[in-house]
Amino acid sequence: MFTQRPSFRYIATGALVSLFTLTFLIIGTGTPRELSSKYILKAPSRPCPASSFSGNQSWDFVVERDGNNHGLSEDQCRTAFPKLYNELDKSSALRADRHFTYKEFDSRTVDDGMVRGIIDRGELYIVDYAPMPATATRARATLNSLYRALTAFPDRHLLPSIEFTFTTEDFAGDPNGSGPVWAYSKRDSDVSVWLMPDFGYWAWPEVQIGPYHEVRRRIAAIDDGEFQGDGTYVPGLQFQEKKKQLVWRGSLATNPPVRAKLLKSALDHSWASVRVIDWDNENDIRFNLLPIEDHCRYMFLAHAEGRSFSGRGKYLLNCRSVVISHALEWREAHHAALVSSGPDANYVEVDRDFADLPRKMEYLIDNPEVAERIANNAVRTFRDRYLTPAAESCYWRQLVRQYAAACDFEPVLFSTTRDGKTQPRGVPYDTWLLMH
Incomplete structure (x- = not known):
């Protein structure tokens, strides 16, 4: 809250209101210790208002009811997805004793493929938008998802104000030599x-994958069945009815050392349906492309990293199939929920060079009950929990909270020019969207 200074006691009401409004826009909440045209230092402490279940303390996550709810409360998010924030917790721990300064943040140039923005009282603003020769759809998709996570949240005005930069490339260049940056994947060293x-x-239109919620519907239809428009029911595939093969379609160019070894290990095995796709050859795409939902018709799904993470991973984990992946170097938000051994295993891990792939494939084929248990665990863990749209929006908002806690500054949305005029530093996202 802001308190009125005694010296302003007798100023006319209209002038006081104007001054209060301008002060609010410039310095935001909290009491600043240092003011600049772009940011303020945070006050020593700023407690976050506690959230609640709105009186329903016995709430449990039910995917049929809650899976597409982008507006779960903070407590509901933590109850539903206890493993979701593992990577954020690790990033926060690295900055527990030394917070990011505005100088550090501002040192990262907004290069090609990058976006700089502000979130102020739950509203999104675009400050800078670099050229996007190859990743424009990624940028818009990411901003749309972030905007949805904010606007769906009833208490978004209580979210902390932040200034951030994200990259739409497969990984963040120069991850350790500049200020903080948001990215789709990271290594432990980043x-x-x-x-x-x-x-x-x-x-993901470039590889002919449509809206995520629609992909999930098509995947669930293959595994669980669905009603047609005329009311008839088409049953889904039972696990033991699926093709007893390991399927993979992709390009070698994005990660030759790893993906070539997958091809080599699968070569000449009857259980393998592994093919390379040349994305520059329309005939090759027409012959080899497999719609993402049709991967779920196979019992086993191979996963291999590309330049960094492989974007297909979350789609595969939506299937009631066994995902087989090499040891992963690049982290994604849902990876803390991956379990590779024991009764709760929800995928199978092989060596990074796939040398043990044939042995593990033979074991799974010879032990179908083990394979089916792993596939069912994957559905319960990922399709019906950690990879739901609800989980995605929960993660976005927690990213805002924990990133804010790691910074010692808050952005100033309106700056003052030398002639005393105020001007916004960013364009409201809903306005920006109409311009791009």
Whole structure:
């Protein structure tokens, strides 16, 4: 709250209101210790208002009811997705004793493929938008998802104000030499990178994958069945009815050392349906492309990293199939929920060179009950919980909270020019969207 100074006691009411409004716009909440045209230092402490279940303390996450709810409360998010914030917690721990300064943040140039924005009282503003020769759809998809997570949240005005930069590339360049940046994936050594949900949670048109909620519907239809428009019911595939093969379609160019070894290990095995796609060849795409939902018709799904993460991973984990992945170097937000051994295993991990792939495939084929248990665990863990649209929006808002806690500054949305005029530093997202 702001308190009125005694010296202003007798100023006319209209002038006082104008001054109060201008002060509010410039310095936001809290009491600043240092003021600049772009940011203020945070006050020593700023407690966050507690959230609640709105009186329903026995609430449990039910995917049929809550899976597409982008506006779950903070407590509901933590109850539903206890493993979701693992990567954010690690990033926060790295900055527990030394917060990011505005100088550090501002040192990162907004290069090609990058966006700089402000979130002020839950509203999104675009400050800078670099050229996007190859990733424009990624940027728009990411911004749309973030905007949805904010606007769906009834208490968004209580979210902290932040200034952030994200990259639409597969990974953040120069991750340790500049200020903080949001990216779709990171390695453990990338200490300045904060994980955000990838663009595919909105849509991925370049590889002919539509809106995420629609992909999930088509996947569930293959595994669980669905009613047609005329009311007839088409049953889904039972796990043991699926093709007893390991399927993979992709390009070698994005990660030859890893993906070539997958091809080599699968070569000449009857259980393998592994093919390379040349994305520059229309005939090759027509012959080899497999719609993402049709991957779920196979019992086993191969996963291999690309230049960094592989965007198909979350789609595969939506299937009631066994995902088989090499040891992963690049982290994504949902990876803390991956379990590779024991009764709760929800995927199978092989060596990074796929040398043990044949042995593990033979075991799974010979033990179908083990394979089916892993597939069912994947559905319960990912399709019906950690990879729901609700989980994505929960993650976005927690990213805002924990990133804010790691910064010692808050952005100033309106700056003052030398002639005393105020001007906004960013364009409201709903306005910006109409201009791009």
